[in-house]
Amino acid sequence: MKCVVPQDRAVLVGTMAACTGDRSDALQQLLSGPIQPDALVGDYLAEINLSWRAAEMETDESAGFDQGFIESLRKAENGLRKRLEAGTFPRIAVNAGALNPRQLAMNVQAYLSETFGKDGCELLVAYVTGDNVIETLQKPEVFADIRHLSDGKTLSSWGHQPVVANAYIGQWGIVEALRAGAAIVISGRTTDASTIQAIASWWHAWDELNYEKLALGLIAGHLIECGHYVTGGNFCGFRHIEDYFDLAMPIAEIHQDHVVVTKQPGQNGVVNVDTVRSQILYEIQGHFYYNPDVIADLSDIAVFEDGKDRVKVSGVRGLPPPPTLKASIQAYAGYQAEFCAVAIGSEIEAKAKSLEKQIRRIFNIEARLKGGPAALQSFSFQCLGGSGTENAPSENAATATIRILAQAKDASSLSSQNFSGLIIETLCQAYPGFTPHLEYHRTGTPRPYLSYFPALIPRHYLEPMRVHFLSRDSPISIDHPKFTAFVTDLPKQRNYEPTQPQNxxxxxxxxxxxxxxxxxxxxxxxxxxxxxxxxxxxxxxxxxxxxxxxxxxxxxxxxxxxxxxxxxxxxxxxxxxxxxxxxxxxxxxxxxxxxxxxxxxxxxxxxxxxxxxxxxxxxxxxxxxxxxx
The missing domain is CATH 3.30.1360 (Gyrase A; domain 2)
Structure with missing residues (x-):
């Protein structure tokens, strides 16, 4: 076995990517430090780039995955080769497969064989399916039963035909692939934290009923899934970080009862209680963190300094998972066009109001929003900036942006004669200094936009997750967790004003x-x-x-x-x-x-x-x- 195997200690998990387009040299940097991660993870997916992948597949069936993963492997070739020769090749789990995990798995296996020869051929690559539910939605009973995550409306009342639909599946497909010997596991729309959760569960042999442990894996995933966000990126205290560039990727030490977040010594960035608290608070819904495999209760979560660039996190409790999974459903809803112009110096608000009055009149906005010829679905006129533009030190500092955004069911309603051309007609009668952004021919061209329906889908409608190995004919089937909380027992997010507030x-x-x-x-x-x-x-x-x-x-x-x-x-x-x-x-x-x-x-x-x-x-x-x- 050329790969790392579980040992009786904490597992070290490093993040190699936190989004599509993330730094392609991050893995190379991560492998260059003295800490040797046992596993590497990457989160490449979001609602918006799933729609990008779908658009790619309309013209190329071999597309539909994130290209950045293999590029990261290429740049880290020397570091990976050293680990392979030492017999400690790190386990890798990523959701870069998006809508076509099989194709990415084939490409990765080819890369390993070409780059590392016989040793590369022996590294098993697996891919996990079960998240793509677009065919499941074709069943009338499913279509009528799926409800919106926030307002409870049914999918059948949405009025759009889904083109992308993915359930946020959990960790157990990845866990099974690792148990079966996979060196690299590629999935589609697992949750952002699932790759990290899977590494922890595989390493420590946690089962699906050990909710306290699974909740610990979930918070570990939440802490490092966004990469630099816990080492100084997107951080209010950025001014105090020297060399604020090429920030280190985080490493999680996942123990049996706590997590320590750290980074490679000597690399840029910082890990402290403030960066960690910031990341814990990022994109949560309250005290209860819902996940396909567990609900984490964060009410008593605590953070402590544990040395230089080391923060310990504990106090997380686990509850049974919900009987539904979140699903991201998207549909083409029409076309969108945008036009921007600048307003400079004094009286920005007055300038914006004068232009808006002209635009609404020449567009005949009220009538077009009600239907008829060149009908619009929506219209938005925005003034971005404008405060503090007087007596500014430069023209740039004195500049605000006017943004005009419109949507329509038909592209013809946003043609030049119905959108950007009408705005240009005001060019010589607009406020002083009116200047359009000169790429308006591009931004003003109607382009499709998607409507987003975040949904809850009952588990019994879902196909099992399946683990596929390229070298084997039969996949491994993994059922979704059988023991889930009843809907009536699910914890509801709390909502309260200050307890014992101070005067x-x-x-x-x-x-x-x-x-x-x-x-x-x-x-x-x-x-x-x-x-x-x-x-x-x-x-x-x-x-x-x-x-x-x-x-x-x-x-x-x-x-x-x-x-x-x-x-x-x-x-x-x-x-x-x-x-x-x-x-x-x-x-x-x-x-x-x-x-x-x-x-x-x-x-x-x-x-x-x-x-x-x-x-x-x-x-x-x-x-x-x-x-x-």
Whole structure:
């Protein structure tokens, strides 16, 4: 056996990719340090790039997977060769297979054979299927029974014909492949954390009923699935990280009762309680983290420094998994076109309003939104920026962007004569300095857009997961976990205001500062919703008491300003051991990333927007401008 085998110790798992297009040299860098990972994982999928892969397969049946995985292997050839020659080739699990895991498995096996000769031929490559449910949706009883994740509406009431449909399957197909000797396992739409969960369960021989252990594997996966996000990427404290480039990928030490997050010594980036808390709060839904194999209860999760660039995470509990799986369902819903222009200097708001009035008139917007010739499904006029553009140090700093976005069922409704050409007709009568972005011929050309339906699909409709080896005729069939919680027993996300709130007056005189001078935050998307979590810069009880008492639901919506009107519902909880306050903002992204008019389509900027808002902060707790985050 040329591969790593389980031992009686923690398993070391390193991340090689956190998204499609991630750094292709990350694996090479990860293998160059003194820590030798037992396993490597990569998360390549999201709702939006599954639709990209589907579009590729319309013209090329051999496409449909993420090309970046093999490129990473190529760049890391020397490091992989050393591990292979030493008989410690790391196990690798990735979801880069997307819609065509078999083809990627064939390509990977060919690469291994060509690059490493006989030893490469002996490395088994497996692929896992069972996530693609597009054919399952053709059954009328299934179509009528699948419901929207947020509002409970049935798929049959959606009004679109799905073209991409993938259930978020769990870890057990990957586990079985590893048990059967696979060196590399390729899957489609497993959950982001499933590859890490599978490595831990395989290594420690955890079974599907050991929910406490499975929850630990889940939080380990959540911590490192986003790669650099836990070593300094997307981090409020980025200014304090020297050499803020080529950040190290994370490594998780997964023990039997806790996880330690670390990185290769000497590589750029940082792992501390703040980067780890930020990642824990990223794209969660509250105290309960739903997963195909377990529900993790994060209510008592705790983080501790465990040495330089080492953070220990514990306090996670496990509950039986739900009887349904999340599914990402997408359908072509029409066409979309976009036009951008600049507004510079003074009176930005007045300039934007004058142009909007002209555009609405020349477009005959109200009539077109009601139907008839050149009918539109939606129309959005946005002014991006504009505050602080007067007396700016440069023209760039004085510039705001006008963004006009329209959607229609038929491409002809967004032809040049019905969209970009009409805007250009206002060129010489628009506000002073009106200048279109000169690529409007490209962005103004109608292109298909997809509607997104995040769904819950009952497990009994799903085919078993199957593990396929290229060298074997018969796949291994793996049923989904048989023991699941009854719907009536599923934990409901909590929602509450501050417990025993402090009177803010007791903190004494205040100073007006941006919230982000003293408070960390991170936000992200979950379908149509955005989550955002906050925690204080310091570790004192006073700072925590102020933050949790100040950040009520009412206060958060106030800080959101005009954007609060798009929020349909809000849920708020606290994580006392992490001293964090967490919110879910339902509906802020419209239908979700594939169909939202927001420029911040993934919700990652909401945290930074809220941190920029001015708040009255206790003078006694303020560290001063020089010591701000």
């Amino acid at each position: 803010l007056a007791r903190f004494g005189p205040t100073i007006t500062i941006p919230l982000g001078h003293q408070v960390f935050a991170r936000s992200g998307d979950k379908g149509a919703n955005v989550n955002v979590g906050f925690f204080p810069q310091g570790g004192s009880m006073e700072e925590w008491d102020w933050l949790r008492s100040f950040l009520t639901t009412e206060k958060l919506l106030e800080l959101l300003g005009e954007d609060a009107s798009a929020v349909k519902k809000t849920e708020r909880v606290e994580f006392p051991n992490m001293r964090a306050v967490h919110f879910v903002l339902f509906g802020l992204l419209g239908e979700g990333v594939t169909n939202t008019s927001r420029i911040d389509a993934l919700g990652k900027g909401i945290a930074e927007y809220l941190r920029s808002k001015f708040v009255p902060y206790p003078e006694e707790l303020y560290r001063g401008f020089e010591k701000r985050i």
